[in-house]
Structure formats: C-alpha cells, structure tokens
Amino acid sequence: MSSRAAIYRLTHPRRAARGSPLLAILPELICTAGLLAMIADTAASAGSRADLFLSGIVTTVWGLFVAVYVLRIWSAPEAAARHASAAGARLGYLLSTRGWIDLMAALALPAGWLTGLPHRDAQLFAIVWALKYIRQSSGLTVLLRVIRRAAPALVGIVTLFLVVLLIAATLSYLFEREAQPEAFGSIPRALWWAIVTLSTTGYGDVVPTTIWGRVLAAWVMVGGIVIFALWAGIIATAFAEELQRRHFLRTWDLVAEVPFFQTLGAAAIADIVRLLHVRDASAGTVVMRKGQAGDSMYFIVSGEATAMLASKSVKLGPGEHFGEMALLFGTPRSATVVITEPSVLLVLDVADFRILAGRRPELINVIEAEGRRRREENAAVRGA
Numbered sequence: 001m002s003s004r005a006a007i008y009r010l011t012h013p014r015r016a017a018r019g020s021p022l023l024a025i026l027p028e029l030i031c032t033a034g035l036l037a038m039i040a041d042t043a044a045s046a047g048s049r050a051d052l053f054l055s056g057i058v059t060t061v062w063g064l065f066v067a068v069y070v071l072r073i074w075s076a077p078e079a080a081a082r083h084a085s086a087a088g089a090r091l092g093y094l095l096s097t098r099g100w101i102d103l104m105a106a107l108a109l110p111a112g113w114l115t116g117l118p119h120r121d122a123q124l125f126a127i128v129w130a131l132k133y134i135r136q137s138s139g140l141t142v143l144l145r146v147i148r149r150a151a152p153a154l155v156g157i158v159t160l161f162l163v164v165l166l167i168a169a170t171l172s173y174l175f176e177r178e179a180q181p182e183a184f185g186s187i188p189r190a191l192w193w194a195i196v197t198l199s200t201t202g203y204g205d206v207v208p209t210t211i212w213g214r215v216l217a218a219w220v221m222v223g224g225i226v227i228f229a230l231w232a233g234i235i236a237t238a239f240a241e242e243l244q245r246r247h248f249l250r251t252w253d254l255v256a257e258v259p260f261f262q263t264l265g266a267a268a269i270a271d272i273v274r275l276l277h278v279r280d281a282s283a284g285t286v287v288m289r290k291g292q293a294g295d296s297m298y299f300i301v302s303g304e305a306t307a308m309l310a311s312k313s314v315k316l317g318p319g320e321h322f323g324e325m326a327l328l329f330g331t332p333r334s335a336t337v338v339i340t341e342p343s344v345l346l347v348l349d350v351a352d353f354r355i356l357a358g359r360r361p362e363l364i365n366v367i368e369a370e371g372r373r374r375r376e377e378n379a380a381v382r383g384a
C-alpha cells in the first residue's frame with residue numbers, strides 16, 4: 001500500500017475500520033474529548049492546573065484537526081476515480097461539505113485567538129467542532145429529509161402558531177392593559193406573555209388577573225397543546241413514511257438480486273416487496289428448529305444457511321429458499337436450519353405467503369415443486 005493510501009485510510013477510519021466499531025467512531029471520540037474539555041474548562045478557575053490541563057486537551061484536539069485537514073487534502077486523490085486529476089480530487093474535497101466542516105474545525109481556535117479575547121473565551125470557538133457530528137450522523141440525514149418532506153405542513157402549523165400568537169397578544173393587551181400596564185401596556189409587551197403561554201412553557205412571571213384575561217389564557221393554553229400535538233403528529237408521520245420508503249428501496253434492491261424473482265416485471269416486484277421484510281442474520285443463528293410449527297419462509301439474498309437433516313446437511317446459498325415445506329404441507333419443520341455465513345434474508349410470513357399464492361400462483365408453483373422434491377428426497381433417505 002502506498003504511503004498516500006495509508007494516510008487516506010488513517011484519516012478516514014470509518015472506511016478503513018471494517019468490523020472495528022471503536023475505530024469507526026474514533027473521530028467522534030476525539031471531537032467529544034475536545035468539546036468536553038472546552039465545556040469543563042468554563043467551570044475551572046482561570047490559571048488553575050485544571051484550566052491548563054483542559055486547555056491543553058483543547059489545543060491538542062485542534063492540532064489533530066489541523067493535521068487531519070492537511071492530510072485529507074494531500075490524500076484526497078486516493079478516493080477519486082482513476083481518470084480524475086489529483087488537483088481536481090483535492091478541489092473536490094475542499095469544496096465538499098466535509099471539506100468545509102474540516103476547514104472550520106481547523107480555523108476555530110485561530111479565529112478565537114485573533115479576536116484578542118482571554119484564552120478561555122477564545123476557546124469557545126471550538127463549539128464549531130460539534131458540526132462534525134452532523135456530517136457523520138446518518139440519523140440526522142434522515143431527519144433533514146423528513147423535515148424537507150413535511151415542510152409544507154410544518155409551514156402551515158408555524159403560520160397557525162403566529163396567527164394565534166398575534167390574536168392572543170392583541171386580546172390580552174385589550175383585557176389586561178389597565179390592570180397590568182407593565183406587562184400588557186402594549187402589544188409587543190403582551191407578546192411575551194402570549195408566547196410563554198401558547199408554547200405551554202408558562203413561566204408564571206406574568207399572569208392575567210381580569211376574568212376575560214383568564215378565559216383567554218385558558219384558550220391559548222389549550223390552543224398551544226393542539227398546535228404542538230399537530231406538529232409532533234406531522235413529523236412522526238413523515239418519519240414513518242421516510243423509513244417505509246427506505247425499507248421499500250432496500251427490499252427492492254434485494255428482491256431484484258434473487259434470481260427467483262428476476263423473471264417478474266417491475267409491477268409484480270413492487271407487489272412482492274411490500275410482502276417481504278429484510279433480516280440480517282449472523283453466522284450461528286438458528287433460524288428454525290426441527291419439529292417447530294412454521295410461520296414463515298426465507299429467501300437467501302447473500303450468505304449461506306445449512307439445513308440439518310437427520311442423515312445429512314444441505315447447504316443453501318444465494319437465490320435458494322427454505323422453510324417453505326411447513327407452510328405448503330402444514331407439517332412441523334422438517335429440519336433445523338442454521339446460518340453458516342453472515343446472511344441477508346428476505347422473510348415471507350405465512351399470511352403473506354397465502355396472499356402471494358393468490359396473486360402470483362406461478363411463483364408458489366415453483367416453490368411447491370421444490371418443496372415436493374425435498375419431501376420425496378427426505379422420505380427416500382428415511383426409507384433407505
């Protein structure tokens with residue numbers, strides 16, 4: 001491996017850390033150490049040993065970020081396509097989101113020092129390191145997609161919130177201005193009470209005292225709960241839709257890989273994708289035991305499973321299926337099936353098996369023919 005490739009792997013541990021979760025999250029651990037030191041330093045007295053120690057950690061982490069930035073620029077051509085020029089690859093990294101975040105992380109402390117603030121305040125610029133989490137969290141990417149998807153409905157809720165807020169502030173100004181001119185003497189002043197009440201925060205620093213003011217407060221509080229419930233409902237629905245969409249896409253890709261389904265058209269695959277769910281199984285997993293009742297069958301997308309029969313073991317690989325006999329013939333499981341290599345399986349529950357039999361009898365006929373062959377083979381071995 002060239003030294004540039006080695007540096008590339010070193011500065012991109014997530015890609016290099018196959019199977020080592022600790023190495024994969026090393027950048028986050030370093031970032032967390034720097035941020036925790038910066039935060040803890042605000043509680044230490046200036047010039048104390050703790051202050052020096054924590055500042056030392058912050059500066060060390062900054063030094064690492066600078067080194068990583070420089071090395072990532074240098075090793076960027078390793079990730080680029082073969083025909084791309086080295087300069088193009090480096091420019092690509094510099095202009096990428098990751099490049100910008102790395103640049104900000106590297107410039108955080110110098111920017112603080114340039115302000116001329118005391119060192120602990122200058123160090124607060126290190127808060128931009130938190131951006132590194134955003135870049136690396138796939139969960140946040142999902143959240144951004146969810147917000148984009150739900151944006152029209154969310155804008156509607158925000159508009160409703162603002163309208164209710166203005167009405168509440170105006171009415172409270174009308175009802176309370178004489179009793180409490182300090183808090184309700186103008187609409188801008190009344191807005192503070194309105195937002196605290198509508199958001200159901202209720203600090204209690206300003207409380208309406210007139211009867212109409214209290215009636216209004218009751219409505220505003222209930223209105224606030226309804227608005228936030230709507231808000232949460234919209235986000236939850238968009239989340240569920242996004243997860244379903246991801247599940248659909250992943251299942252689709254996997255179904256398309258199984259030769260058994262490859263003869264089907266897109267419409268039929270879309271139909272089947274909704275019935276199947278994906279299961280990742282590690283080596284050694286016992287998927288079913290002999291004698292159990294059968295509630296689902298499995299298609300192997302990748303990996304290997306072994307059916308342990310009384311007389312022999314049968315290895316089943318990508319494209320093959322198992323667990324169909326119990327569903328077809330209503331018998332207990334005829335063998336124990338164990339995963340012998342890490343596998344991706346597509347699972348078809350018994351209810352969905354019946355639906356598939358109704359919609360795609362030709363598929364079930366193929367499964368049934370194989371089930372019969374296996375049953376006869378087992379019977380012949382038992383008889384021998």
Ligand code: CMP
Binds near residue numbers: 307322323324327337
């Ligand atoms: P089932 O009986 O539901 O559960 C055990 C599974 O092992 C069975 O379905 C078949 O899918 C599989 N199996 C049983 N016998 C054989 C065989 N002879 N060859 C391949 N697979 C088998």
